[in-house]
Amino acid sequence: MVLASSFVSAFVMLSGVNALPQPEEGALSGRVVTTSCNPGSYHNSTTTCAVCPAGSSCDGTSGKSQLCNPGSYQPNKNSTSCIVTAAGYYTNQKGATQAIACSTGSYQPNKNSTSCVDTPAGYYTNQVAATKAIACSPGSYQPNKKSNSCIATTSGYYTSLPGSIAAVPTTPGFFTNVTGAIKATPCNPGTYQPRSNESFCYGAPSGRFQGLSGQAAVCGTCCGWAAPLVNNNVNPVNCTGSKPNAWPASGDGCIATATDCVHAKSCAQFANGTCPAETFTG
Structure with missing residues (x-):
């Protein structure tokens, strides 16, 4: 009877009262339990x-890294976010x-720009990171795109408006007769200029005015x-007295x-500007 009682006690111990602990869920299948990452x-x-x-950028919640757009x-x-490009910049x-x-x-x-x-x-524009284009000032012009300066007008030309794309001939x-002229200068009385884009005027010669x-x-x-x-005659002289005569357009x-x-x-x-009767334009 003693042998039988000992056998029963051994069976009870092996069958559950002091059984070995079981592995956690997933350990036997190879699965690993993960947690969220910090932002x-x-x-x-x-x-x-x-x-x-x-x-x-990484928000931590998704567990993913996102390239900035x-x-x-x-x-x-x-970092948890990306920085939007400022005006004057791009990526x-x-x-x-x-x-x-x-x-x-x-x-x-x-x-938030991808180009300039x-x-x-x-x-x-003549500086990097410009946020606006600058109009060429009167007296200058620029016929081309993507420019960092403007071109000053030369003698015989001018520009009177900002943002000009070409010089204007007189x-x-x-x-x-100057560089960077903003307007054309009229020939003074006693002078004239029959041509365009010139830097001077002719003086009215003897016999003409x-x-x-x-x-x-x-x-x-x-x-x-x-x-x-002489040259630069403004007004004709009425011949009187001892010398009352003169030929038309006479230089004498x-x-x-x-x-x-x-x-x-x-x-x-x-x-x-029309010349008086019986005279001519020259």
Whole structure:
């Protein structure tokens, strides 16, 4: 009976009262239980978290690392978000760690940009990271896009408006003789200029005159009238006294010798620049 009792006790111990502990769920199948990573980190394996690299963002919750999109960047590690590019800057690839400044000749007025805008003709930028294009000032111009400067007008040309794409040639009766002219200068009375884009005016020669400014031609003197024997004659002289005569457009001045023409009562130029009757434009 003692042997039987001992056998029963041994059976009870093996069958559950002091049984060995069982393995945790998943251990036998090879499955590993993981946890969420902290913000600024991500799962680099199924069991560990790693610091988020520069050029990426990691929210921690998803356990993933996301490359920054074009138009944003992140220079630092352990970041939870990317930085939107400022105006004047851009990024054009994923995973950027730095924003790129717009070069001279371009600009970008907006944030979150993937490229810069070339300056149009008539405009320029001369500094990096420009947020707007600058119009060429009067007296200058720029025919090309993507420019970092403007071109000053030369003699015979001008620009009077900002943002000009071409220099304007002076018209007959006008001139410019400086660099960067913002307007054409009219020829003074006593002078004229028959051509365009010129840097000077001609003086009215002996026998001819010009009484107005901004004129393209000169007038010949009338019969009985003379112009001084010099250049830049403004008004004709009425011949009287001992020398009452003069040939039309004569360069000899008043003379005593009679002429075949009838002395003109007036030799005034019209307000529109037309030469007086019986004279000519030259």
